[in-house]
Amino acid sequence: MKLLAKAWGAWAGLFEEEGDDEPRFDPVHLATVLVAVLATVGALFWLLWALMVYEGGWGSGEGRLINLAALAALLGVAEALRRADRPGRSGKK
16 A cells, blocks of 8 residues: 555655646647647648549549648648748749
């Protein structure tokens, strides 16, 4: 029982606030980041799957409309990431 109490005290000690100079980890923020990462990975998986695999992929077969929509979305995401990476440069002079 003492070992269990000691282990529980060590686990609970991870979540105690030690001072203002220590970084604070909020479980809600951590869960939000986890959900956002999972949603992003899921969206990226769907996007690439729809572009390259669905009904033959790359604009062939019966799934041409989905393939082209995925290509347009992929180009939009790539452009948004490019603009976010270089906010001061829009590419125009």
